[in-house]
Amino acid sequence: MNPIPISDPADPRIAAYRDIRERDLVGRQGAFIAEGEVVLAMLARAPRHRAASLLIDERRIDALAPLLAGFPADVPLYAARQAVLDAVAGFPLHRGILAHGIAAPPLDPAALLAEAPADAVVVLLSAIANHDNMGGIFRNAAAFGAHAVLIDAACCDPLYRKAIRVSVGTALTLPFARLSRGEDAVAMLKDAGFRVLSLSPAGAHDLHRVTRGGRTALILGAEGPGLDRGLMERTETVRIAMAAGVDSLNVATTSGIVLHHLTAGR
Amino acid sequence: MNPIPISDPADPRIAAYRDIRERDLVGRQGAFIAEGEVVLAMLARAPRHRAASLLIDERRIDALAPLLAGFPADVPLYAARQAVLDAVAGFPLHRGILAHGIAAPPLDPAALLAEAPADAVVVLLSAIANHDNMGGIFRNAAAFGAHAVLIDAACCDPLYRKAIRVSVGTALTLPFARLSRGEDAVAMLKDAGFRVLSLSPAGAHDLHRVTRGGRTALILGAEGPGLDRGLMERTETVRIAMAAGVDSLNVATTSGIVLHHLTAGR
CATH class of the missing domain: 3.40.1280.10 (SPOUT methyltransferase, trefoil knot domain)
Structure with a gap:
């Protein structure tokens, strides 16, 4: 899982993370945003839902290696500076640990x-x-x-x-x-x-x-x-x-x- | 308890309500802000703490008469329009029901x-x-x-x-x-x-x-x-x-x- 550096908040590869709060209000229809180290660890072991990508503060990636290793190798890991993260999310993102998830089909x-x-x-x-x-x-x-x-x-x-x-x-x-x-x-x-x-x-x-x-x-x-x-x-x-x-x-x-x-x- | 109309957010009589969120962060040293109908009802019957004043959305005062009657008659009741309330508090105050309280001395x-x-x-x-x-x-x-x-x-x-x-x-x-x-x-x-x-x-x-x-x-x-x-x-x-x-x-x-x-x- 090699980090892919992102320097432009408008980069289309991280569009799913844009204006998080506004998008919360309209729903995501089968997608979700997970945030924080403990929650991402749960996503890594979730039996049904899966991560589409990860977006992490570049300064934290080394320390988070054990967590990140829990995701499949083909999940893109985007790395950005704090200022880029804040600009994408639309508010100060203190944790700097995000995942864009894809929800499994609803259960009966x-x-x-x-x-x-x-x-x-x-x-x-x-x-x-x-x-x-x-x-x-x-x-x-x-x-x-x-x-x-x-x-x-x-x-x-x-x-x-x-x-x-x-x-x-x-x-x-x-x-x-x-x-x-x-x-x-x-x-x-x-x-x-x-x-x-x-x-x-x-x-x-x-x-x-x-x-x-x-x-x-x-x-x-x-x-x-x-x-x-x-x-x-x-x-x-x-x-x-x-x-x-x-x-x-x-x-x-x-x-x-x-x-x-x-x-x-x- | 006759409502005292307040039309200027800078009116010194409501200084205690100014910039509520910023003042939350520094502490109030013996004073507090209570908000909402249920909480004000608890304040009215609190045995030790007391209200120094009330600040209520002018449109809600009639409907809140039973609640307001629970406070001593010498507690000032300030009435203001929603826009004045928002300007005083520093953010949109949806409820428009506030009290400035004085905390009783600490208990042993x-x-x-x-x-x-x-x-x-x-x-x-x-x-x-x-x-x-x-x-x-x-x-x-x-x-x-x-x-x-x-x-x-x-x-x-x-x-x-x-x-x-x-x-x-x-x-x-x-x-x-x-x-x-x-x-x-x-x-x-x-x-x-x-x-x-x-x-x-x-x-x-x-x-x-x-x-x-x-x-x-x-x-x-x-x-x-x-x-x-x-x-x-x-x-x-x-x-x-x-x-x-x-x-x-x-x-x-x-x-x-x-x-x-x-x-x-x-």
């Missing part, structure tokens, strides 16, 4: 559930639109060995740059699948033999009394609106007991608490 | 521990320098009824604007105290009859087996460097079991998982 939710082990935990997200929360949930799902994440049509993209970063790269390694608009996720989960828990401050069961074991799905919704009532009526509703005067936890924190409970002692 | 850590109930849970933070994490930990500590938060000399300020916002205002209501540099927090906790748990991926005990009850302190450190070895040797070290290949959780998420475990079933 039903197929992902069918191949789950007998004690699998799956997380289903409804209308999670905040990338920090999306990334945080992936990080927790990976930490506690979840089999997969399902996201509904109203969720943001887990392969958005910030979601990947907050997930510490686990958005690239943990399998996920997006449901179509109107698809009945609860029916799909039940058909696949999953017990379905939905988290809500109005839940009927205290989390610490919920038993573990078997294929289990955990449904989480956005903090403000919460989950749809019709959905809750068809599931085992669970609450996390809180002090008086506090009405909710952050949804990523909630995912960590519930996943820890469901997987503790394995 | 030992006194805070002495007055703790017999089943109190206290959180001690070491070198938490990230305001998102600081705010997230306060939110969780409040949600699970922690008695107080102690912070060491290397922690950032819980009354920094972003920490207050992420805490959903609980940084204004949950008592906290800062230790002096070199102060022996573990000795102070043990003297006050606290069992002291320290969280680390290298901890000796799995969290889900840790018993509940009695005065309990939970020590959390920054994700990268972790806790000081000398400190860990003098405490009961606890780990959260994770999947292979994942080395840590976000520290705010960790606080939520541990606090839920320690307070479940109360």
